[in-house]
Amino acid sequence: MLRELQTQLNKNVDAQYKAATAMVTGMGVVKNYAGKTVDFPTAETAEGIFFANKERIPTGLNTANGDMSDYDTNFTDIAVDESVKLITPDVGEAYGVDQFTATSLVVGNAMSVGTDGKWKRATAALASRFIYTGTIVDNSKILARIEVSATTKVNA
Numbered sequence: 001m002l003r004e005l006q007t008q009l010n011k012n013v014d015a016q017y018k019a020a021t022a023m024v025t026g027m028g029v030v031k032n033y034a035g036k037t038v039d040f041p042t043a044e045t046a047e048g049i050f051f052a053n054k055e056r057i058p059t060g061l062n063t064a065n066g067d068m069s070d071y072d073t074n075f076t077d078i079a080v081d082e083s084v085k086l087i088t089p090d091v092g093e094a095y096g097v098d099q100f101t102a103t104s105l106v107v108g109n110a111m112s113v114g115t116d117g118k119w120k121r122a123t124a125a126l127a128s129r130f131i132y133t134g135t136i137v138d139n140s141k142i143l144a145r146i147e148v149s150a151t152t153k154v155n156a
Contacts, residue, residue: 001024001025001071001076001096001098001099001138001143002025002051002087002095003096003097003136003138004087004095005094005095005096005136005145006092006147007090007095008090008092011090012088013053013088014050014085014086014088015084015086016036017031017038017083017084017086018036018037018038018081018082018083018084019037019038019039019052019078019079019080019081019082019083019084020032020035020037020038020039020080021040021080022078022079022080023040023052023078023084023117024076024077024078024099025052025054025075025078026052026053026076026098026099027040027051027052027097027099027113027117028040028041028049028050028113028119029041029049029050029051029052029084029086030045030048030049030050031048031050038052038084038086040113040114040116041113041114041115041117042115044112044113044115044120044122044126045112045113045126046110046111046112046113046122046128046129046130049113049130050086050087051086051087051095051097052078052084052085052086052117053086053087054075054076054078054082054085055083055085056070056075060074069139071139071141089130089148090148091148091149092147092148093147093148094133094146094147094148095146095148096136096138096143096144096146097119097143097144098143098144099117099118099119100118100119100120100144102144103120103121104121105120105121105132106121106132107132107133107134108131108132108133109121109122109132109155110122110126110127110128110129110130110131110132110153110154110155111128111130111131111132111144119144121155122154122155123155124155124156125154127152127154128152128153129148129149129150129151129152129153130146130147130148130149131146131147131148131149131153133145133146133147
């Protein structure tokens, strides 16, 4: 799940890429410019990261439903070769994601994206502009709140 908590209005969203692997909204992905696909990084990184998102359009039998939860897999799961909306994180913005690893995570930590696409505490040598600012509860789901800083930070 991806929640845009504090973002700029009328920002361009790149929707020209397709998923190279199955993923979930809120995961961190990198572009493959030549293949016009997105995938998880091949090594932990905080550079060139986009938030994976998708249009919330019901499919199949779900088209008959009146209201659906934003957490329904129809809205969160991104299949291979499905178009992905790439949210570019800008300075001053804040996002909530459920695709994170809470191990050793403390408010103020720099965050990175692992090879599984999940957000986590960045290793000591990795500089990141993504800062963990705590958790929020959204519809009984726990989301990590990630702020985008103007400067990079390294965890001790």
